[in-house]
Amino acid sequence: MINRKLLWLFMLPGILLYTGLFVYPALSGLFYSFTNWDGVSPSYDFVGVANYKDSFDSITFRKAFMNNIKFMIVVVVLQTVISLVLALVLAKNSRTHVVFRALYFFPAILSSVSVGLIWSFIYDPSIGLLNMSLQSAGLDSLMGSWTGDAKIALYAIAFVQIWAHAGQMMIIFIAGLHAIPGELMEAARIDGANRMQIFGRITWPLLAPSAAIVISYTTIQSFKAFDLIFVMTDGGPNYATEILTTYIYHLAFSNYSFGLASAGSMIFLVLLGILTFFQFRALRQEGARG
Amino acid sequence: MKTQRTRLALLLVMVLALTGVLSACGGGSDQAANGKVTISFLHWRGEDTQTFQKIIDAFEQKNPNIVVDMQTLTSDQYQTTAQAKLTDGSVGDVFASFPGAQFEALAKAGLFTDLTGESLLKNYNANLIEAGSKDGKQWAVPYQLVYNMPIYNKAIFEQYGLTPPKDWDGFLKACQTLKDNGIIPIAFAGGDIGPGQFMNTMVMNNEPSEDIFTKVESGQAKLTDEFWVKTLTQFKELNDKGYFQPNSLGTKDPAAGALFIQGKAAMLASGSYQLSQNAKQNPELQQGLLAPITVSADQAKYEGVHTSTFMLAVNSRSKHPEEAKKFLEFLSQPDIAAQYANETGQNVTLKDIKYDSKELNIAQEWADKKTLFQPRYTIVNAENQKAVTNSIQAVLGGATPEQAAQDAQAIIDQQIGR
Numbered sequence: 001m002i003n004r005k006l007l008w009l010f011m012l013p014g015i016l017l018y019t020g021l022f023v024y025p026a027l028s029g030l031f032y033s034f035t036n037w038d039g040v041s042p043s044y045d046f047v048g049v050a051n052y053k054d055s056f057d058s059i060t061f062r063k064a065f066m067n068n069i070k071f072m073i074v075v076v077v078l079q080t081v082i083s084l085v086l087a088l089v090l091a092k093n094s095r096t097h098v099v100f101r102a103l104y105f106f107p108a109i110l111s112s113v114s115v116g117l118i119w120s121f122i123y124d125p126s127i128g129l130l131n132m133s134l135q136s137a138g139l140d141s142l143m144g145s146w147t148g149d150a151k152i153a154l155y156a157i158a159f160v161q162i163w164a165h166a167g168q169m170m171i172i173f174i175a176g177l178h179a180i181p182g183e184l185m186e187a188a189r190i191d192g193a194n195r196m197q198i199f200g201r202i203t204w205p206l207l208a209p210s211a212a213i214v215i216s217y218t219t220i221q222s223f224k225a226f227d228l229i230f231v232m233t234d235g236g237p238n239y240a241t242e243i244l245t246t247y248i249y250h251l252a253f254s255n256y257s258f259g260l261a262s263a264g265s266m267i268f269l270v271l272l273g274i275l276t277f278f279q280f281r282a283l284r285q286e287g288a289r290g
Numbered sequence: 291m292k293t294q295r296t297r298l299a300l301l302l303v304m305v306l307a308l309t310g311v312l313s314a315c316g317g318g319s320d321q322a323a324n325g326k327v328t329i330s331f332l333h334w335r336g337e338d339t340q341t342f343q344k345i346i347d348a349f350e351q352k353n354p355n356i357v358v359d360m361q362t363l364t365s366d367q368y369q370t371t372a373q374a375k376l377t378d379g380s381v382g383d384v385f386a387s388f389p390g391a392q393f394e395a396l397a398k399a400g401l402f403t404d405l406t407g408e409s410l411l412k413n414y415n416a417n418l419i420e421a422g423s424k425d426g427k428q429w430a431v432p433y434q435l436v437y438n439m440p441i442y443n444k445a446i447f448e449q450y451g452l453t454p455p456k457d458w459d460g461f462l463k464a465c466q467t468l469k470d471n472g473i474i475p476i477a478f479a480g481g482d483i484g485p486g487q488f489m490n491t492m493v494m495n496n497e498p499s500e501d502i503f504t505k506v507e508s509g510q511a512k513l514t515d516e517f518w519v520k521t522l523t524q525f526k527e528l529n530d531k532g533y534f535q536p537n538s539l540g541t542k543d544p545a546a547g548a549l550f551i552q553g554k555a556a557m558l559a560s561g562s563y564q565l566s567q568n569a570k571q572n573p574e575l576q577q578g579l580l581a582p583i584t585v586s587a588d589q590a591k592y593e594g595v596h597t598s599t600f601m602l603a604v605n606s607r608s609k610h611p612e613e614a615k616k617f618l619e620f621l622s623q624p625d626i627a628a629q630y631a632n633e634t635g636q637n638v639t640l641k642d643i644k645y646d647s648k649e650l651n652i653a654q655e656w657a658d659k660k661t662l663f664q665p666r667y668t669i670v671n672a673e674n675q676k677a678v679t680n681s682i683q684a685v686l687g688g689a690t691p692e693q694a695a696q697d698a699q700a701i702i703d704q705q706i707g708r
């Protein structure tokens with residue numbers, strides 16, 4: 001019995017940290033989401049669920065939500081495919097492969113603010129590296145206003161997100177590939193299976209747990225992307241890259257609408273919760289199968 | 291085991307002792323034992339602390355019984371936390387406030403001391419400190435002055451025989467001349483600060499009133515009205531005729547600035563705050579300020595747009611209002627303000643200031659002209675402000691002025707409904 005109590009003691013630091021840094025802010029956010037607090041005044045009024053109603057009605061909130069979904073889908077699909085291809089190409093432990101792996105992983109160690117600033121310069125329409133290179137290659141027709149055109153700005157940022165994180169996901173895939181027993185491949189090859197068959201019947205099914213991790217991680221990561229967009233476009237042009245996190249930020253810190261922003265955060269929390277729930281279920285199923 | 295426990299105990303004692311010391315430091319100590327009064331000066335200009343410290347030293351020498359304790363926050367922090375700090379009266383006996391939303395919030399909270407009739411006001415240019423008055427009383431004095439108007443390259447203008455145009459046709463003609471000669475007429479940072487800066491001079495004569503956006507925010511006027519649709523149409527005209535650099539919406543402030551500094555563009559749609567930065571990068575540059583006049587010459591009411599900010603005030607909760615006022619009076623002396631202006635490269639709102647640098651004098655020329663307080667700053671709600679500047683981006687991105695105005699008005703209508 002005494003041992004049990006002692007065990008609780010060991011959990012105390014963790015519980016305290018978690019309560020202080022996560023549970024308390026989340027609960028106070030929930031509390032303020034029912035008020036019209038402006039973030040600075042000592043007083044506020046309770047407004048019931050008005051903030052939630054206003055959020056769902058808000059034109060900007062809807063735009064931000066749709067942008068979030070688009071951004072997420074593009075990043076999840078492309079990042080998973082690209083990192084998988086990279087992993088398949090670089091799976092062998094040769095010296096060049098290790099060098100390339102390190103190179104592709106490199107963007108992941110940069111802070112996303114630096115990544116955003118670097119790419120802002122690359123994307124600049126007049127003095128940017130991308131348009132200048134296209135021009136000197138004679139591809140003037142491909143030159144574009146990468147972050148300035150409302151139709152492509154979101155995808156231009158999605159590309160940067162993928163550039164920065166595909167290498168990281170590649171490492172997870174490579175670890176998964178290394179865990180596949182070599183005998184299986186060998187047996188398949190002896191039986192006369194071609195490359196596509198080996199990939200379809202052996203590599204991919206055995207890689208499924210890694211894929212589940214990559215997809216779930218990428219989904220959450222891209223859903224709550226903030227820093228890249230904040231640095232590169234701050235939601236512009238004309239709301240084209242406004243996503244939920246930047247929407248909440250703008251409400252709270254440039255509009256002093258903490259109540260409304262809290263309601264936005266709560267909706268965001270629920271959305272993330274739902275996403276995570278489904279992913280954990282998928283992961284567990286994959287785990288059970290594997 | 292035992293030594294370990296003693297060590298732990300010792301550590302605990304040390305931590306406790308340290309906490310005690312720290313909390314003692316945090317306590318208010320405004321009336322020191324030696325009879326000196328300490329007042330606190332709270333603002334957000336971290337880059338000006340060196341200059342302010344010199345001014346404070348001079349002040350303390352003159353007033354040996356007053357100590358000024360300066361505290362700065364970053365401007366972001368200042369927007370969010372200043373009010374809470376000011377409310378309990380422990381800091382910010384003298385403090386600075388932003389015009390617009392923060393000024394309104396602080397005034398509503400009753401944190402300003404009425405300065406109406408104080409002799410220090412005589413040192414200021416009356417037209418430029420209106421942003422600090424409300425309900426006929428002067429609550430704060432704006433100290434810094436910025437002109438939110440395009441900068442132009444005088445040498446390029448001279449080369450093609452151009453002078454700052456007096457009406458819209460003249461402006462278009464000048465742009466065409468520049469374009470025909472392979473010069474970008476206007477470098478425009480459409481990706482960030484451009485719309486918010488350029489809209490001010492573009493709208494000032496289309497609706498020559500100080501409170502048009504106040505009316506928009508209260509629902510008495512709409513963005514779909516003539517004045518804003520016309521402004522958007524003129525933005526579109528400039529864009530369609532190729533008077534901005536290509537892909538202006540993807541261009542950010544530094545890149546637009548570079549085009550101007552390198553002499554590739556004849557105008558830069560930003561503000562006077564950029565003058566000294568430009569001069570630093572290209573000392574040969576001959577700069578001036580101009581504003582597009584969007585109407586015919588006889589209908590033009592305003593010549594330009596100014597923003598007065600860094601509004602100094604005395605906290606109504608201050609325990610030492612007399613000493614605080616004395617410090618404010620000191621800052622309002624022309625020689626002290628001149629020292630501040632010349633050392634920091636900022637124009638000030640005071641009269642008869644001798645500026646050392648060429649760049650500060652360029653802006654000074656505008657002190658006697660008819661300028662309007664920055665219209666964008668009169669939009670108090672940040673979501674509305676964004677809707678307004680985004681409608682400009684929408685037009686530049688291909689939307690019709692009517693559609694863009696309608697979309698922006700829809701967002702403002704929601705704000706009014708709240």
